[in-house]
Amino acid sequence: EEKKKSQESAKQVQAEVLSAEKALEKADNGxxxxxxxKEAKKKLVELQRQAKKVKASKAKVELSAKRELEEAAREKDKVIKEASSAAAKRQQAEKSFGESEKDEAALQSSLNELEPPKLFFGLF
Known part of the structure; x- marks a missing residue:
């Protein structure tokens, strides 16, 4: 939006500069x-200064927009890396959990073989 405004104002100022140049050519020496x-020349110089300021402002807006886009791209890459890292950690944790469940089941089965199950909570 700011870029649009600066482009419009740049066009407007440029048109005013051209108009002032034509007025200077047609002006009487007096x-x-x-x-x-002299008055036309003063006006032309003022408009040229204004055009220079608008041009600098436009460049500043464009640079700011470019930096914001680059920052957004860096943030996006950072989030993608964090998400892939989290997914890898989750997958590793699930694998580890599956292995620990297998180990626990093997230990429980060997314990059951060594010790027969007690019926009625150890009463008999």
Whole structure:
């Protein structure tokens, strides 16, 4: 949005500069007390300064937008890396959990072989 505004203002100022240049060419030299040509030249210089400021502002907005895009891309890459790392850790944990369940089942079966199960909670 800011980029659009700066482009519009740049076009507007550029049009004003062109208009002022044409006015300067057509201006009368005047006399010692008042010269339309000098006034037109002052206006042209002022508009050129304004155009330069607008151009610098436009460049600043474009640079800011570019930096924001780069920052967003870095953040996106960071999130993707974190997500893939978390997925790998989860997969490793599930594998480890599965192995521990197998080990526990093997231990329980060997314990059952060594010790017969007690009926009625050890009463008999």
């Amino acid at each position: 006399n010692i007390f008042y010269s339309p040509k």
